[in-house]
Amino acid sequence: xxxxxxxxxxxxxxxxxxxxxxxxxxxxxxxxxxxxxxxxxxxxxxxxxxxxxxxxxxxxxxxxxxxxxxxxxxxxxxxxxxxxxxxxxxxxxxxxxxxxxxxxxxxxxxxxxxxxxxxxxxxxxxxxxxxxxxxxxxxxxxxxxxxxxxxxxxxxxxxxxxxxxxxxxxxxxxxxxxxxxxxxxxxxxxxxxxxxxxxxxxxxxxxxxxxxxxxxxxxxxxxxxxxxxxxxxxxxxxxxxxxxxxxxxxxxxxxxxxxxxxxxxxxxxxxxxxxxxxxxxxxxxxxxxxxxxxxxxxxxxxxxxxxxxxxxxxxxxxxxxxxxxxxxxxxxxxxxxxxxxxxxx
Numbered sequence: 001x002x003x004x005x006x007x008x009x010x011x012x013x014x015x016x017x018x019x020x021x022x023x024x025x026x027x028x029x030x031x032x033x034x035x036x037x038x039x040x041x042x043x044x045x046x047x048x049x050x051x052x053x054x055x056x057x058x059x060x061x062x063x064x065x066x067x068x069x070x071x072x073x074x075x076x077x078x079x080x081x082x083x084x085x086x087x088x089x090x091x092x093x094x095x096x097x098x099x100x101x102x103x104x105x106x107x108x109x110x111x112x113x114x115x116x117x118x119x120x121x122x123x124x125x126x127x128x129x130x131x132x133x134x135x136x137x138x139x140x141x142x143x144x145x146x147x148x149x150x151x152x153x154x155x156x157x158x159x160x161x162x163x164x165x166x167x168x169x170x171x172x173x174x175x176x177x178x179x180x181x182x183x184x185x186x187x188x189x190x191x192x193x194x195x196x197x198x199x200x201x202x203x204x205x206x207x208x209x210x211x212x213x214x215x216x217x218x219x220x221x222x223x224x225x226x227x228x229x230x231x232x233x234x235x236x237x238x239x240x241x242x243x244x245x246x247x248x249x250x251x252x253x254x255x256x257x258x259x260x261x262x263x264x265x266x267x268x269x270x271x272x273x274x275x276x277x278x279x280x281x282x283x284x285x286x287x288x289x290x291x292x293x294x295x296x297x298x299x300x301x302x303x304x305x306x307x308x309x310x311x312x313x314x315x316x317x318x319x320x321x322x323x324x325x326x327x328x329x330x331x332x333x334x335x336x337x338x339x340x341x342x343x344x345x
Contacts, residue, residue: 007139009034016041021082022138023106026131028091028116028124029143033183035115038141039086046084046111055083061092069093070102073112082109090114096130103133146180148257153287158185159204162193166204168290172222173206173215176254188213219243219250221258228259229294231301233344240340244333252321252332259339260314262294263307269295270304313342 007015015021016038025042027035047055057072069087077083093099099114106112118124124131134140146154155171166174178184195212196202206217217223219242227236243250265284269275272283280292302310317339321332330338 007141009038009141009143012038012139012141013041016045019045021046021111023108023110024103024112024114024134024138026114026116026127026134026138026140027143028114028118028127028131028140029145030118031143031145031182032117033181033186034141034143035117036183039088039113039115042084042111042113043086046082047080051077051080054078055080057083057085059085059087061087061089064093066093066095066098069112070098073102073110074107075110076107077109082111084111084113086113086115088115089117091116091118096126100130100133103130103137106137146182148180149261151175151178151180154182155185158182158189162189162202164189164193164196164202164204168288169206169217169222170204170209173209173217173220174213176221176258177213177215179254216242221255224255225258225262226294228262228340228343229298229301231344233340236340236344237337240333240336243336244331247332252317252336255336256314256318256321259343260311260318262298263310263314266295266298266302267304267307267311269299270307275299310343313339 021042025038027038029035043056055077059069059072064087069085072085075083087093102112114130116127131140152168152171152175155174156166159166159171174185174188178188192204192208192212195208196204209215210217219239224236224239224243227239243252243255268283269280272279274280274282277289277292277296280286280295281289284292284295286292298307317335320330320335
């Protein structure tokens with residue numbers, strides 16, 4: 001069954017599990033995790049294991065030519081309903097016009113999968129004609145990187161999909177540890193799921209994360225932000241000192257964006273028409289009441305003009321950490337400590 005146009009990851013996976021296959025899939029984008037997941041699922045579902053020797057072909061764009069892909073796709077399956085032709089590294093293929101021509105009239109008994117992992121957005125221009133042709137008969141899945149601001153929501157959804165639960169602190173700890181890398185996240189969740197397999201309660205706690213993942217439940221950017229919101233100078237500097245002792249796992253380049261995002265949002269709060277928790281949640285696009293509490297606390301402890309100056313200080317700290325200020329010989333730890341002093345005094 002052909003699906004027209006672009007699909008979400010979840011809906012596409014549901015169709016594949018239901019054996020609603022399209023004759024051609026173009027999986028294209030910067031995030032390899034989703035491309036690999038869809039390709040693996042198609043490999044499992046399109047052709048039965050007993051029939052794969054004759055009806056499953058895997059090619060590599062760095063080695064094969066477009067003509068090889070077309071020849072494989074135009075073969076008929078042997079004693080089976082369909083065959084799978086999977087092309088990895090399809091971004092390396094040349095003569096895409098041949099595949100575009102095939103996509104306009106694909107063989108119904110072939111499922112052709114093109115995996116195009118691109119590092120730059122402008123790399124997609126070469127695939128414009130192919131993408132247009134595929135959309136009319138098959139599926140184009142655009143595998144984009146997850147924006148930082150959406151990663152926490154993605155973590156929550158991933159936990160729900162595994163029948164696991166966690167509070168926001170756990171989500172924030174995982175978010176800080178994996179960044180916006182879903183592959184790394186799911187490797188961790190696989191491990192945690194095995195640990196909890198024999199337990200009825202599938203709730204992740206900060207202690208469980210600390211013991212099994214190696215993320216400190218007390219010394220992380222989430223706790224630092226909480227201390228700053230409460231203007232708890234002693235606690236904030238204690239966390240900064242811990243970061244300075246372990247710069248590999250707590251680089252300042254991960255901390256500064258967290259602080260910048262918080263204070264820019266805090267500045268937005270001052271211009272909100274409704275400053276109640278509900279009003280601020282709507283203004284900032286937050287999903288849970290617990291997410292807005294640090295902003296309510298921050299508005300009590302920092303005036304709008306102070307927030308404006310703090311944002312400027314964070315920008316300067318970022319420049320220093322990147323070596324823009326050549327007159328400064330401060331370490332990243334010293335830059336963070338100086339920034340905290342400026343923020344809370």
